[in-house]
Amino acid sequence: MALFLKNIDLSEAREIIKNECSNIKLKVEYIDTREALGRVTAEPIFSKISSPHFIASAMDGIATKFIYTLDADINRPVLLKNGQYEVVDTGDPIPEGFDCVIMVEDIQTTDEGVIIRKPAHPYQNIRPVGEDIPMGAMIIPSNHKIRAIDIASLLAGGVNKVPVFEKVRVGIIPTGDELVDVGTMPKRGELIDFNSWTFAALVKEWGGEPIRYDIVKDDFEKIKKVAQRALEECHIVIVNAGSAKGRGDFAEDILSILGELKFHGVSIKPGRPASFSMAEGKAIFGVPGYPVSAYFVMENIVKVGFDTVLKAKTEEKRVVEAILTKKINSSLKNDEFVRVKLGKVKDKLIASPIGRGAGVTMSLTTADGVLVIDKNKEGLEAGEKVSVRLLRDIKDVDSTLVCIGSHDVVLDIISDMMNKRGFNLNSTHVGSMGGIMALKRGETHIAPVHLLDEKGEYNTSYLKRYLGDFALLKFIKRVQGFMVQKGNPLNIKGFKDLKRVRFVNRQKGSGTRMLLDYHLNKLSINVKEINGYEREEITHLNVAAQIASGSADCGLGVLSAAQFMGLEFIPVCFEEYDIAITRDMLYDERFKCFLEVVKSEEFKNKLYEIGGYEINSLDIIY
Numbered sequence: 001m002a003l004f005l006k007n008i009d010l011s012e013a014r015e016i017i018k019n020e021c022s023n024i025k026l027k028v029e030y031i032d033t034r035e036a037l038g039r040v041t042a043e044p045i046f047s048k049i050s051s052p053h054f055i056a057s058a059m060d061g062i063a064t065k066f067i068y069t070l071d072a073d074i075n076r077p078v079l080l081k082n083g084q085y086e087v088v089d090t091g092d093p094i095p096e097g098f099d100c101v102i103m104v105e106d107i108q109t110t111d112e113g114v115i116i117r118k119p120a121h122p123y124q125n126i127r128p129v130g131e132d133i134p135m136g137a138m139i140i141p142s143n144h145k146i147r148a149i150d151i152a153s154l155l156a157g158g159v160n161k162v163p164v165f166e167k168v169r170v171g172i173i174p175t176g177d178e179l180v181d182v183g184t185m186p187k188r189g190e191l192i193d194f195n196s197w198t199f200a201a202l203v204k205e206w207g208g209e210p211i212r213y214d215i216v217k218d219d220f221e222k223i224k225k226v227a228q229r230a231l232e233e234c235h236i237v238i239v240n241a242g243s244a245k246g247r248g249d250f251a252e253d254i255l256s257i258l259g260e261l262k263f264h265g266v267s268i269k270p271g272r273p274a275s276f277s278m279a280e281g282k283a284i285f286g287v288p289g290y291p292v293s294a295y296f297v298m299e300n301i302v303k304v305g306f307d308t309v310l311k312a313k314t315e316e317k318r319v320v321e322a323i324l325t326k327k328i329n330s331s332l333k334n335d336e337f338v339r340v341k342l343g344k345v346k347d348k349l350i351a352s353p354i355g356r357g358a359g360v361t362m363s364l365t366t367a368d369g370v371l372v373i374d375k376n377k378e379g380l381e382a383g384e385k386v387s388v389r390l391l392r393d394i395k396d397v398d399s400t401l402v403c404i405g406s407h408d409v410v411l412d413i414i415s416d417m418m419n420k421r422g423f424n425l426n427s428t429h430v431g432s433m434g435g436i437m438a439l440k441r442g443e444t445h446i447a448p449v450h451l452l453d454e455k456g457e458y459n460t461s462y463l464k465r466y467l468g469d470f471a472l473l474k475f476i477k478r479v480q481g482f483m484v485q486k487g488n489p490l491n492i493k494g495f496k497d498l499k500r501v502r503f504v505n506r507q508k509g510s511g512t513r514m515l516l517d518y519h520l521n522k523l524s525i526n527v528k529e530i531n532g533y534e535r536e537e538i539t540h541l542n543v544a545a546q547i548a549s550g551s552a553d554c555g556l557g558v559l560s561a562a563q564f565m566g567l568e569f570i571p572v573c574f575e576e577y578d579i580a581i582t583r584d585m586l587y588d589e590r591f592k593c594f595l596e597v598v599k600s601e602e603f604k605n606k607l608y609e610i611g612g613y614e615i616n617s618l619d620i621i622y
């Protein structure tokens with residue numbers, strides 16, 4: 001087992017991989033051109049026939065000799081008699097002896113023949129042989145990834161079979177005692193192997209052929225055996241997980257014993273423990289187990305090997321410039337990949353960083369793009385211009401309504417309903433105050449808020465104080481209450497009972513936290529008396545999940561979250577959950593779609609189904 005990792009720069013790692021993998025050879029196979037999409041040519045490809053391979057008409061009309069037409073004039077029509085012309089359609093061969101085509105619009109047909117009023121030029125409306133592709137011309141060069149349009153030229157040029165490189169076979173070996181197969185209900189300590197399927201999908205996206213091996217336990221000999229088999233069957237082999245230094249972490253040992261270890265440790269985050277060796281002329285990669293680390297290692301390291309073997313570049317994701325919404329610190333040790341959400345607010349593309357944990361798979365699913373903080377920088381400042389590599393189509397970003405503020409599950413329902421109408425809702429959960437501040441900085445379109453002031457009034461006083469000019473959609477009333485274990489075993493009835501249980505709180509600035517503080521204050525309960533007051537979660541569902549897992553007894557939140565996690569709910573009060581918005585957004589298409597959704601019968605019915613909500617007036621107040 002390795003005792004420490006020596007990290008090398010990403011650029012150095014990529015150079016090593018390129019050098020080594022350029023020696024891996026692919027066989028050449030002849031395949032049907034019609035099936036060749038995405039395959040890479042092994043040789044330049046030349047046309048076998050000209051296209052067109054005969055002189056053809058380019059228009060519907062008549063073929064004739066241009067000398068018959070020389071005297072034609074608007075005042076002196078010329079009559080072409082039978083034998084002096086022949087009717088042709090577009091693409092028809094030109095009959096022997098004729099040398100031009102007159103369009104059907106320019107002739108008049110009579111019983112004696114056709115009348116023309118304009119002279120024709122030699123070869124007008126005629127496609128010469130090979131106009132499109134002359135015989136023997138190169139259609140596409142070697143190492144070219146065949147596109148749909150290439151298939152047209154190949155088939156037109158008479159090329160029915162093309163020599164292409166065999167697909168790059170990538171062997172994927174998931175390892176870990178804790179892993180279970182998809183379809184199995186994981187027990188405590190077990191985890192569904194999803195990495196291997198993600199890798200397989202990525203390899204397919206790159207145009208390769210993934211070969212997934214069964215899950216292997218953390219057993220050196222067993223992993224070695226499967227890796228040896230994979231090396232025989234594939235060009236590239238991936239040993240997933242076991243890349244760090246714990247018990248059962250064998251990736252480095254396997255890579256060293258089967259071949260020559262080229263590196264273990266790259267200065268990127270996430271993804272640091274990536275490793276690479278060459279074994280029997282094949283490439284073998286150690287990819288970390290954490291899903292997000294794994295993804296970045298696949299995209300930034302393994303793909304370099306794949307492209308080198310294939311001798312073609314897989315499509316790169318597009319890069320856009322955006323303004324960063326909040327400061328990000330970074331260690332000076334690694335290039336750091338930061339997932340961001342994007343939104344267009346007042347013609348500015350803005351990027352808000354989201355979850356940085358290497359295990360937070362959802363951070364990749366919800367992200368719109370990725371930015372890289374260079375290892376020589378201590379971080380990035382709010383307002384700084386950044387380059388973002390897109391994970392989705394930029395058009396989706398343009399049609400996205402950015403929503404930053406307090407969280408509620410109804411936002412997921414609205415998001416789905418907006419999607420069906422061709423728009424997106426991108427919500428980030430930072431609590432009500434965080435939302436108001438984002439609105440003030442021009443980083444969000446809307447901010448859901450539920451802030452109770454000292455007088456017991458919702459939202460308006462805060463917006464007046466912090467925003468000045470604003471509009472507020474009176475949205476919904478929702479019941480807040482205590483989420484507890486089924487059957488309420490600790491008999492929690494009111495805020496006073498919180499003094500004798502393990503509580504889990506929401507973050508500062510969240511409306512739920514303010515609601516708690518309001519009631520504690522009213523009852524003169526000191527926060528120090530509450531065990532768990534300092535323990536913060538950032539969404540209702542996260543609070544509910546802590547209680548469901550048994551690590552806390554009680555938390556304050558909404559009914560839907562309690563129901564979702566199978567908890568009991570003790571109602572405390574109704575609160576007003578509204579949407580704060582700047583006035584200029586009121587006429588924006590994206591916000592109009594939001595309004596259309598929340599005013600729909602379908603939305604009302606869905607709210608009713610979940611329970612615990614009432615629709616407020618839906619008035620917009622200023």
Ligand SMILES: Nc1nc2c(c(=O)[nH]1)N[C@H]1C(S)=C(S)[C@@H](COP(=O)(O)OP(=O)(O)OC[C@H]3O[C@@H](n4cnc5c(N)ncnc54)[C@H](O)[C@@H]3O)O[C@H]1N2
Pocket residue numbers: 174175176178179191192193194195196240241242243244245246249270271272273287288289290291293358
């Ligand atoms: N003491 C140290 N611990 C760790 C270090 C370190 O330097 N010193 N590095 C950390 C970093 S950074 C990373 S990244 C991870 C790398 O983990 P491993 O590659 O060793 O992988 P495991 O520990 O086996 O698993 C990590 C995590 O990923 C889950 N996993 C594994 N395989 C799959 C799969 N096929 N599908 C889904 N999820 C998978 C696994 O269950 C674990 O939760 O190590 C840190 N530790």
Ligand code: MOO
Pocket residue numbers: 268269270271272273288290293294358
């Ligand atoms: O390098 Mo690890 O991938 O940061 O979590």
